[in-house]
Amino acid sequence: MRQLAPRGSIAADHSGFDRLLQAYVVPDGSGYNAVNYRRFRAEGLDALRAYLAELGKVEPSWLSAAEAHAYWINLYNAKTLEVVLDHYPVGSIREIDLGGGGLFGRGPWSRKLLSIAGIELSLDDIEHEIVRPLFGDPLSHYGLNCASYSCPNLATRAYTGPNVEALLAQGAAEYVNHPRGIAVSKGRITASKIYSWYAGDFGGRRGLKRHWLAFANPAHARQIETASIGGYRYDWQLNEA
Numbered sequence: 001m002r003q004l005a006p007r008g009s010i011a012a013d014h015s016g017f018d019r020l021l022q023a024y025v026v027p028d029g030s031g032y033n034a035v036n037y038r039r040f041r042a043e044g045l046d047a048l049r050a051y052l053a054e055l056g057k058v059e060p061s062w063l064s065a066a067e068a069h070a071y072w073i074n075l076y077n078a079k080t081l082e083v084v085l086d087h088y089p090v091g092s093i094r095e096i097d098l099g100g101g102g103l104f105g106r107g108p109w110s111r112k113l114l115s116i117a118g119i120e121l122s123l124d125d126i127e128h129e130i131v132r133p134l135f136g137d138p139l140s141h142y143g144l145n146c147a148s149y150s151c152p153n154l155a156t157r158a159y160t161g162p163n164v165e166a167l168l169a170q171g172a173a174e175y176v177n178h179p180r181g182i183a184v185s186k187g188r189i190t191a192s193k194i195y196s197w198y199a200g201d202f203g204g205r206r207g208l209k210r211h212w213l214a215f216a217n218p219a220h221a222r223q224i225e226t227a228s229i230g231g232y233r234y235d236w237q238l239n240e241a
Contacts (some may be wrong), residue, residue, distance in 0.1 A: 001129050004060045004117060006068035012058050014074055014158035016051040020044050025156045026241040031178040033153040034241035041085045048085070052078050059117055069135050070159035073143040075114070076126045077154060083108050083123075084147050084238070092236045093147045138201040138211070141194055142171035150180045150192055150235040169215075176215040180235065184223040188230035196232040205229075 024040040027033050040048075055075050060068055080093070087096045098111035112120040121130075131140050143164075145154040152175040155167055175181035175192070183190045195208050202211045208229070213221050 001119065001125070001134075004119070004130060005134055006061060006063045006065045008062035009064050010062050011067045011161055012055065012063065012071050014051075014070065014160055016047060016054070017074055017078055018158035020048055020051070021154070021156055021158055025154055027156060028241075031153075031174045032180070033156060033174075034239050035081070035147070035154060036241040037085060037088050037238070040081070041088050045082070045085050048078060048082055052082060056114070056116060061117070064161060065135075066161035066164055069131075069137070069140070070161055070164040072126055072131050072134075073140065073159050073164070075116075076123060076131070077143075077145050079113060079123060079126075080108075080145060080147050081154075083113070090238060092238055094236050132201065137168070138198075138203075139165075139168035139172055141198060141201065142175055143168050145239075147239055148235065149237045149239050150194075150233070151239065152181070152194075154239065173215045173217075176212050177217050177220050182212055182216070182220070182224065184220070184227050187227045189224065189227045190230055191232050193232040193234040 020040070024036045024044060025033050026036055052075075055071070055078070058071065060071060063071055083096060083098075084090065084093060090096060094107045096108045097106045098108040098113075109124045110122050112122050112125075114121045114126075127144055131144065142152040143155070143159060145151050147154075152171050155171060157163070157167065159167055181192050191208070195202060199205045199208065202208055209224060212224050216224055
């Protein structure tokens with residue numbers, strides 16, 4: 001979807017989404033961010049829909065590269081939140097079967113849910129046809145949130161052009177240093193399936209430890225350095241507070 005590639009210099013307004021994230025994303029103090037979906041649905045759904053409507057008016061090709069990176073991540077996350085809130089209560093986003101789950105077999109990801117610049121898009125399109133190929137940044141995986149426990153955190157702030165690099169790096173550190181991202185026990189690493197599904201984005205399976213070590217705190221890095229990869233896991237439980 002090269003016609004959506006950023007070629008401009010303008011910025012989009014994400015202040016409305018920023019307020020919603022600050023209101024309804026709940027850090028638990030251990031590096032994990034949950035979402036208070038019950039309050040969000042009762043209080044914030046109309047504001048979320050208004051924000052999505054404003055994003056739909058943006059011409060993404062007019063954005064700068066950093067602004068576009070922020071725009072597409074925010075769009076993905078905001079639409080995912082709307083999908084969950086429209087079907088809440090659910091135990092997992094995979095229960096929301098809208099006719100195709102893409103890589104994951106069932107769920108909402110393959111359904112065309114958005115129209116941007118006259119192009120019908122699914123959540124899968126945003127992730128796999130736009131964010132990954134256009135920006136080529138493995139840290140994008142730490143920004144895109146699939147509303148599940150094992151997904152990297154939904155950030156407490158909206159992404160913007162000025163903060164996107166730092167906020168993605170923060171998300172990477174939070175994930176690598178949390179057991180749902182990288183757990184080490186008895187010399188064996190159990191990693192999130194994100195690193196299996198998208199190993200190529202992180203430099204291939206041989207490059208995974210190098211990637212983790214770039215974000216691990218000193219004690220965790222020492223564990224990772226001497227351990228071997230024992231397997232991968234993923235918990236699709238809703239990331240609910």
